[in-house]
Amino acid sequence: MLIDPVPTGPVQTEPRGFVSAPDQQDQLLAVLADAGVELGEYDHRIAEWLTRSPGQDWGTVATIASWVKRAADATTT
Template sequence: MTTEPQGFLSNPDQHEQLLAVLADAGVELGDYDHRIIEWLTRSPGYEWSTVATIASWVKRAADHTTA
């Protein structure tokens, strides 16, 4: 395969999406949280499917608490 799979996000995009999901869920982040997000998404970063799964968990948990 020479192209990324459908839904692929680059590491910088994964980073921004994870931050957005956490912000939308009302999660307050400290310095350590930002270090872990950096580790997950940038250095060298996990597969996009791992970050998408984590973001999905946060979104579903937030949706559940507001329902």
């Protein structure tokens, strides 16, 4: 199955694919780091909860990561 990357523009349809929970967490943390977001211990716990909670699939995590990426990009342009 094709895995859609984190969108860089407005999300019109759910990002597709299966990404394991640890990989989802890695992707989310990478986007946050690229955006310059400093994370505390509780932030890390919430990122883990978000990516490992039942019902949180790649489409959800990719969309949230997309928001962070686009917000960071908007502040640098």
